[in-house]
Amino acid sequence: MGLLDELKTRILTADGAMGTLLYSYGIEYCNEELNLQRPEIIEKIHQEYIQAGADIIQTNTYGGNALKLARYGLENQVKEINEAAIRIAKRAAAPGGQFVFGTIGGIRGIRKSDATLEEIITMVDQQAGYLLAGDPDALLLETYYDFEELAATVTHLRKATNVPLIAQVSMHEPGILQNGMALNEALHQLEALGADIVGVNCRLGPHHTIQALEEVALPQKAFLSAYPNASLLDLENGRVVYESEADYFGRAGLLLREEGARLIGGCCGTTPKHIEALKKRIGHLKPVTEKEVVKKKPIIIREAEALEEAPLHEKAKTERTIIVELDTPRHLDITKFLEGSKALSAAGVDAVTMADNSLASPRVSNLAMGSILKHQEQIRPLAHITCRDRNLIGLQSHLMGLDALGIHDILAVTGDPTKVGDFPGATSVYDVSSMELIQLIKKLNEGISFSGKPLRKKANFSVAAAFNPNVRVLDRAVARLEKKIESGADYFISQPVYTKDKIIEIYEATKHLETPIFLGVMPLTSIRSAEFLHNEVPGIKLSEDALERMRACGDDKERATAEGIQIAKELIDAAAELFNGIYVITPFFRYDMSLELIDYIRQLDIQKESDNSHVKTAN
Structure with a gap:
């Protein structure tokens, strides 16, 4: 039988x-x-x-x-x-x-x-x-x-x-x-x-x-x-x-x-x-042929609370939106970080973004600093989350904590491997990739746990994904963006770009996408830092022109700072014409440089608005 x-x-x-x-x-x-x-x-x-x-x-x-x-x-x-x-x-x-x-x-x-x-x-x-x-x-x-x-x-x-x-x-x-x-x-x-x-x-x-x-x-x-x-x-x-x-x-x-x-x-x-x-x-029993099915009361999943401000990706679709990265400190004195954040907020940035232990080196938790910014200083935080430091349990717990704190703007990234950081012997977790993390975050927005169970309430995260345009074949990077969009990415934040030609190339390669892109601009501070970024930091490549201009400054710090600012302004000129979203990356905690670039962007927009107004008047 x-x-x-x-x-x-x-x-x-x-x-x-x-x-x-x-x-x-x-x-x-x-x-x-x-x-x-x-x-x-x-x-x-x-x-x-x-x-x-x-x-x-x-x-x-x-x-x-x-x-x-x-x-x-x-x-x-x-x-x-x-x-x-x-x-x-x-x-x-x-x-x-x-x-x-x-x-x-x-x-x-x-x-x-x-x-x-x-x-x-x-x-x-x-x-x-x-x-x-x-x-x-x-x-x-x-x-x-x-x-x-x-x-x-x-x-x-x-x-x-x-x-x-x-x-x-x-x-x-x-x-x-x-x-x-x-x-x-x-x-x-x-x-x-x-x-x-x-x-x-x-x-x-x-x-x-x-x-x-x-x-x-x-x-x-x-x-x-x-x-x-x-x-x-x-x-x-x-x-x-x-x-x-x-x-x-x-x-x-x-x-x-x-x-x-x-x-x-x-x-x-x-x-x-x-x-x-x-x-x-x-072994001696016969099978049951009838049973009474237990019908448990369904768990009601509440809608997420209404956001205090429009999501960054929605704002960037129609108007200038500026976010500025300011790394949390690698020590326990947060005074300067708070000073910088308040100065940036006063200058009118839309959000202060904080990396998640960038370059695999421990920093003050961006969850803690994000909470301080939001609740004590009324500054909008954008927290990066890496797959490197937390397993699935830690990732979900961290995200649930962000939701509880009312921090809804996040950037999902894979994260630099631990070998590049302060503790090269530490374990890189990588339970999931950044693309999979985006999908899991979107499950939280439906009120569903990574494990599938209901969480009683929907989260309302606006999820950014990383974009590295500094590659040999840009089409492949754009194809990856399209996959991230399929995974649920709401917008993209790019690595810093250092040539106008690259900015135009990015625009032409991505103009078919409706998903906003915040183009990264990072001012250079010296030839040593420029060569470090170019040769040692993953995902960043400088133009030979930028390197030569910084070399010409020699050891003159003031001249190097001024030249770095000038290079960044020239890049912003190109970026602001093609992208609503600008991502200013503060170098080595020099938020004074970021403030100057924010002011420059605002002046560009004022001038553009004035020019448009004159054109309308003339017509």
Whole structure:
């Protein structure tokens, strides 16, 4: 009798974790390579689960695709690894006639950039082909956080094979997928796409898995599955552990059965003892055919508070808008920073922007300084946020804090690697790229957490993205801007530009975009600083003309300052004709130079308005 026929009248017990047992043996390398190097260990684990009462075992191929194997230099051994895995599992199951599932693991987590759908389908097609050649009883698609990826995979495999498909999602929060979709909706969509068994696995322990399934109606044709973790994970002496008694897991199986699950196994932290306890509790029971679905009261997501001022990107579409960067100090004396910020505000800048530990060197938190500017000085702050210093937990917490403080203008950047800064041995996090961070921030604007759960209120961030026009092929940089717009960027802030020709080139290359660009201008202070910027700071390139003019100043500081200001004014002449947004970058805390440039921009605008007025009068 086939798998699906068995599930019509029985509850089947699947095996538990493979990686947990290998980890307990001290193996912390590539689990899938053991199919080739130590097949006896893999077969022994299969046999232990069979002896514990498992009706089903799965191949040791969760990470058996080219992308995951590439981490170990094994991307060219996809065929050998998957073929060995199905042989080992088949051999272990032969005496008792257990079902064998060919396992394919999800690829994407939070980061969609890990692989495109086209790349994923190519890898799935390759891995599934080798597994199917070994005649498995089903293909198990497990640990899929990205619903788009799982839906595409099910759709593709359903066209390629009639072998039963098990499609299992993973959740950060009970009952809600990463994209905010309700679990009930997701599982029924997967059923409609052709999955024969739909369910959940990993991340959550039995308690939260049961809680999630309470809201799931029984599928019309498919069957439900559940592979919870043993518990929430913990760290003990630097090693991952799962605290869960086997009997507790077995008792949880009774409740999973009441929620309609017919295929029940274990994920991370589960062992043959957990499966043995599970089998004893549910092995003799019949499946439920009716259940009462718990309908929880929906969480109301409030609209964001109205902004006190128009978003910068909206203002820059129609009128001159000036933002000025002033780095927060690298020491604890904030007096001069506040003096500079107040002077800039008095000069009429629209916002003071603050980098997030620029050049990977620690500075006073721009969240703290932004709060002081906004609430004590009534100055509009624009806070940069890098992906370098915070993991996903820290990023969301930081953004929630900004929202609570009423700071809504932000620039999302990847951030310079730690090797360039004061602590080259520090870790660069980079859980996400700047493009993905923009997408996540836009989720907050919908009132949805990075994990998919509702946040009870919408944020209202205006999100800028970085633009580096100082590249050899500007078209590629513009193509990246277009991708950032697709991700949700409201406007762009550019690196400083040092030639009029480059400014015109930027305008011509971007004039088709409706998204405003704040063009960066940074006055030079000396030939030493100019050469430092040109040769050592990522994303900044000076013209040979600018370098020569600064060299001509020699060690005369006043002359160098004046020349730096003059070069910047000439650039502003070109920029102000083509862009409403001007981004003045204060060099080495010389906000006096920024003040002079702000005044110059205002005078240009006054003169232009006067000229236009005379033209209208003459007409």
